[in-house]
């Protein structure tokens with residue numbers, strides 16, 4: 001229906017802005033592009049569903065997200081993948097786990113601050129029907 005489509009267009013505009021802010025934060029640099037499978041050769045043996053911020057921006061444009069919760073599920077996936085692939089006590093693993101948790105918390109905080117909760121509930125209702 002047309003009214004729903006106007007709401008989803010507004011959601012896309014909002015999610016592009018959130019994605020841009022996250023991708024422009026140097027702290028989250030490692031999560032901005034897909035892991036280079038030629039450099040990190042064992043990545044797909046460990047991580048079955050890779051995700052990154054560039055892929056999420058493409059998913060926004062392809063109308064893959066019908067509510068902010070679906071968008072945050074992919075941010076949570078980026079974080080979970082990094083925690084799983086970098087489990088060691090080394091400082092490099094600890095640093096990337098810290099960056100992953102910071103990405104997750106920043107994304108949830110940005111949406112809680114900038115998103116009208118009634119609007120998200122209306123979007124979740126549309127998502128449920130589709």
Ligand SMILES: CC(=O)c1csc(NC(=O)C2C[NH2+]C2)n1
Nearest residue numbers: 030035081082085086092093096
């Ligand atoms: C995106 C992501 O989780 C990622 C990219 S490289 C990496 N880890 C390493 O390069 C080594 C540090 N301990 C393994 N993790």
